[in-house]
Amino acid sequence: xxxxxxxxxxxxxxxxxxxxxxxxxxxxxxxxxxxxxxxxxxxxxxxxxxxxxxxxxxxxxxxxxxxxxxxxxxxxxxxxxxxxxxxxxxxxxxxxxxxxxxxxxxxxxxxxxxxxxxxxxxxxxxxxxxxxxxxxxxxxxxxxxxxxxxxxxxxxxxxxxxxxxxxxxxxxxxxxxxxxxxxxxxxxxxxxxxxxxxxxxxxxxxxxxxxxxxxxxxxxxxxxxxxxxxxxxxxxxxxxxxxxxxxxxxxxxxxxxxxxxxxxxxxxxxxxxxxxxxxxxxxxxxxxxxxxxxxxxxxxxxxxxxxxxxxxxxxxxxxxxxxxxxxxxxxxxxxxxxxxxxxxxxxxxxxxxxxxxxxxxxxxxxxxxxxxxxxxxxxxxxxxxxxxxxxxxxxxxxxxxxxxxxxxxxxxxxxxxxxxxxxxxxxxxxxxxxxxxxxxxxxxxxxxxxxxxxxxxxxxxxxxxxxxxxxxxxxxxxxxxxxxxxxxxxxxxxxxxxxxxxxxxxxxxxxxxxxxxxxxxxxxxxxxxxxxxxxxxxxxxxxxxxxxxxxxxxxxxxxxxxxxx
Numbered sequence: 001x002x003x004x005x006x007x008x009x010x011x012x013x014x015x016x017x018x019x020x021x022x023x024x025x026x027x028x029x030x031x032x033x034x035x036x037x038x039x040x041x042x043x044x045x046x047x048x049x050x051x052x053x054x055x056x057x058x059x060x061x062x063x064x065x066x067x068x069x070x071x072x073x074x075x076x077x078x079x080x081x082x083x084x085x086x087x088x089x090x091x092x093x094x095x096x097x098x099x100x101x102x103x104x105x106x107x108x109x110x111x112x113x114x115x116x117x118x119x120x121x122x123x124x125x126x127x128x129x130x131x132x133x134x135x136x137x138x139x140x141x142x143x144x145x146x147x148x149x150x151x152x153x154x155x156x157x158x159x160x161x162x163x164x165x166x167x168x169x170x171x172x173x174x175x176x177x178x179x180x181x182x183x184x185x186x187x188x189x190x191x192x193x194x195x196x197x198x199x200x201x202x203x204x205x206x207x208x209x210x211x212x213x214x215x216x217x218x219x220x221x222x223x224x225x226x227x228x229x230x231x232x233x234x235x236x237x238x239x240x241x242x243x244x245x246x247x248x249x250x251x252x253x254x255x256x257x258x259x260x261x262x263x264x265x266x267x268x269x270x271x272x273x274x275x276x277x278x279x280x281x282x283x284x285x286x287x288x289x290x291x292x293x294x295x296x297x298x299x300x301x302x303x304x305x306x307x308x309x310x311x312x313x314x315x316x317x318x319x320x321x322x323x324x325x326x327x328x329x330x331x332x333x334x335x336x337x338x339x340x341x342x343x344x345x346x347x348x349x350x351x352x353x354x355x356x357x358x359x360x361x362x363x364x365x366x367x368x369x370x371x372x373x374x375x376x377x378x379x380x381x382x383x384x385x386x387x388x389x390x391x392x393x394x395x396x397x398x399x400x401x402x403x404x405x406x407x408x409x410x411x412x413x414x415x416x417x418x419x420x421x422x423x424x425x426x427x428x429x430x431x432x433x434x435x436x437x438x439x440x441x442x443x444x445x446x447x448x449x450x451x452x453x454x455x456x457x458x459x460x461x462x463x464x465x466x467x468x469x470x471x472x473x474x475x476x477x478x479x480x481x482x483x484x485x486x487x488x489x490x491x492x493x494x495x496x497x498x499x500x501x502x503x504x505x506x507x508x509x510x511x512x513x514x515x516x517x518x519x520x521x522x523x524x525x526x527x528x529x530x531x532x533x534x535x536x537x538x539x540x541x542x543x544x545x546x547x548x549x550x551x552x553x554x555x556x557x558x559x560x561x562x563x564x565x
Contacts, residue, residue, distance in 0.1 A: 051142075052134035052301045059319045060273045060367055063132065064102065064119065072128065073100040082207070083109040086118060087200040087372040094124045094377050102367075106196035114196035115188075116322075119273070119367045123280075123379050129386040132276030134299055140386060143284070144393035146298070151287040151394065177224040177293045178303045183310055185323060185361035191239040192357070195272075195322070200372040201340030205349075208339055209234040211369045212324070213271040213282050214244065215316060216255040219262055222313045224306055228252055229282040229292035234270065234355065235336050242355045243336045244268065244328055247488060248497075249441045256328055256353060265327040267312040268355060273321030273369040275300065283383055284390055285440055293317075311358040321366040326357040343412050344375030347489045348496075376409045384413040391440070395419075399435045401428060406459040414445045415487070420458035421451055426511035430479055433503040437484070445487040450504045455521070467506040476513075479503030 057063040067073035080086050080103045093101060099121070106118040123129045130137045188194065197207035214232045217223070228251030235243040246253045252268075259266035271278075277300035281292040296317075297304045306315035311325045333351035341347045371379045388407050395402045404420035407413065421432055429451035436443055450464060453471075457463040471477075479502065486499035493499025508518060532539075 052299070053136065053139070054131055054134045056134065056300050056302065057132070057276050058300075058302075059275050060119075060279075060321055060369065063122075063276050064100065064367065066131070067100050067122075067128065071099070073102060074098075075102045075104055077104050079105045079107050079113075080118075081109065082106050082114070082118065082196050083199045084202065086120065086198055086370075090120045090124075090372060091374065091378070094121055094379070094382075097125050100124065100128065103196070106368075108193070108196075109199070114368070115194050116196065116362070116366050116368050118196040118198075119369045120371055121379065122276075122369060122371075123383055126382060126386050129280070129383060132280050134277065134301070137386070140389035141392060144390040147285060147287065147390060148393040148397040150290050151397070176297065176303055177291075177306050177315075179224070179306050179308070179315055180318065181308070183307045183361070184318070185307075185320070185363055188360045188362055190357060190360055192236050192242065192360070193239060196368050196370070197236055198370050198372065201346070201374070203346055204339050205235060205337055207236045209236065209242070209270070209272065210371050210373065211272060211279075213274060213279065213317075214246070214252050215269040215271065215314060216252045216266060216328075217314065218255050218258050219264065222315065224293055224315055225291055227291055227293055228255060229278075231282050233339070235339070237334065237354075240357045242357070243334050243352050244355045245336050245350075245352045249444070249485075256330075259328075260330040263330055265329050267309075267314050268326055268328045269309055269312060269314045269316045270324040270326075271316050271320045271322070272324070273367050274317045275319040278304065278317045278319060279369075284387060285394065285442060309359070310361070320363070322360070322362045322368060324357055325359040325361075326355050328353040328355050340372075340374055341489055342373045342375075342378065342380050343489055343491075345491065348491065350488075350496075376412075380413060381409040385409050391442075394440065395436065398439055399432050401432060403454055404458050408461075411448075414442050415490070416448045416450075417443070417446050418450045418452060418458040418464055420454060420456060421507060422454050423507050423510065426509075426513045429505040429507045430503065433479055433505075437481075437501060444485040445490075446501070447486060447490070447499065448502050448504070451507055453507045456506075464506070468504060471508055472504055472506045476509075477505040479505070 055066070057066065064073055068075075076089075080089065086103060086106065090101060093099070101120045103118040103120070106114045108114065123132065126137045130140070133140075133143060135143065192207075195209075197209055199207050200210070210233055211231065212234055214230050214234075216228050216230075217226050220226075230246065230250055230252050232244060232246045232250070232252055235245070237243060244252070246256075256266050275296075278293075278296040281296035281299060284295065286292055286295050293304050293306075305318035307318045307320075308315050309323070309325050312327075314325075316323050332354045334354050335349045336352040337349045338346040373380055384407060388405060391407070392402075392405045395405055401422050401424070402419055403422055406418040406420075408416055408418070417436065419429075419432055419436065421429060423429065433449045433451055436449060437446065450468065452458055452464060452467045456467045481501040483495075483498050484501050486493050486497065486501075488497045490499060510518075
């Protein structure tokens with residue numbers, strides 16, 4: 001499998017075009033630029049934070065139309081099986097940083113055609129993630145600044161501060177969910193087998209719904225401000241039943257505990273396919289007291305429209321392609337799994353709540369959006385890579401000495417992190433690592449943090465490994481914690497959900513951290529480096545390749561060789 005290395009990661013952020021292999025085997029040049037908004041959204045100017053610069057996509061189909069117009073979506077007319085084959089096609093395309101895939105003729109294992117197309121690899125490149133968020137990839141950091149501000153807003157200082165805060169306040173008001181009275185979806189038979197649900201890996205227990213936006217709320221009045229939107233997988237167990245899987249720290253699990261304490265079943269709606277802002281709002285690190293629906297409004301630049309469910313006291317986004325309605329049982333569980341996961345392994349079997357459906361509905365000519373999870377590259381890895389720069393302002397807000405962050409995509413999303421620090425006192429690297437572990441729920445899954453100095457490129461394994469090899473001593477610079485919260489899918493931990501964490505301080509040791517003189521780093525004068533770069537064409541007028549001796553020719557004799565003779 002192709003690994004995403006430093007060079008590939010950088011190209012994902014900077015390239016404006018990508019190559020994808022067409023079914024015929026030829027390569028198609030794919031532009032990843034999307035149409036700009038007809039008018040720039042002027043709100044949220046405080047601190048030059050995020051503002052939408054791309055056209056708004058009110059529905060998933062508007063987004064796929066834009067992808068198709070840019071050559072960033074390929075329709076596959078040939079029959080494709082949802083049992084393993086669609087996954088393998090998707091896997092090979094995402095390795096090539098290829099387009100989104102619309103399978104027009106998906107079939108189940110028995111050869112029966114589904115009633116709708118299968119859409120995969122929607123967020124298989126950073127450029128498509130950025131388009132869904134309404135910005136360019138280089139603006140992910142500005143979105144992170146907005147998330148950091150919402151997490152801990154600063155009161156405006158003076159009249160100028162009030163004027164600067166007005167656009168953000170207006171944007172917040174304009175992003176409130178808005179209910180509408182009617183549900184425009186039409187009923188489908190209460191049978192999950194009609195959907196093109198994928199079986200992704202050979203040993204998977206059953207077909208798995210992977211891109212469902214699971215909508216829950218706490219007991220009490222139906223207030224969308226209290227909704228939680230999360231991407232949780234659902235194992236299909238029958239025509240009208242599934243198993244909901246969520247981590248204990250997630251909002252959906254917290255809501256379920258509240259309903260279970262009352263002995264009541266919890267209303268749950270599952271949206272499969274929606275406008276990209278709504279989908280991505282369920283992925284990005286939102287503050288705990290800000291609803292994902294509000295974030296989707298900020299991302300799209302308009303108030304999210306909600307429509308009522310017919311069999312549940314819940315509302316769902318009006319842009320939904322497909323909606324499952326049902327209840328999560330308070331006490332009844334069933335064994336979920338095994339399934340192939342982002343770790344590159346099959347996870348274990350664990351009990352999770354049973355989900356009983358009461359309705360399946362869809363818009364006219366819906367798209368069934370799906371993906372697979374496995375060892376990187378996969379869509380979760382691309383999304384994690386995109387979120388890297390969204391996380392950074394959140395870290396800087398709480399840990400000011402943090403300059404940069406890298407979450408290597410090969411490391412299963414969040415399990416390894418490299419922190420670049422501006423170090424000024426002894427023990428600072430340890431403090432920063434401890435602070436990161438306790439900052440966000442996602443970072444409880446980080447089991448290895450490497451801290452480096454500001455002269456080290458934390459996104460280059462070559463630089464990082466050099467720092468580890470030359471600035472770290474195992475007897476002094478390891479931080480080891482045990483029995484801390486870890487990813488329940490991390491089977492390497494001795495106990496499920498509890499495991500160790502390792503911090504590696506690969507920073508220059510200062511003050512009382514060492515009794516030895518720290519050596520000076522080898523560096524050429526910057527002026528000389530620039531001078532050589534400026535003379536490059538003069539030094540090698542025919543390029544370096546022409547200056548290298550041809551194969552079989554006698555190399556020039558070295559001075560040492562001449563003297564020895």
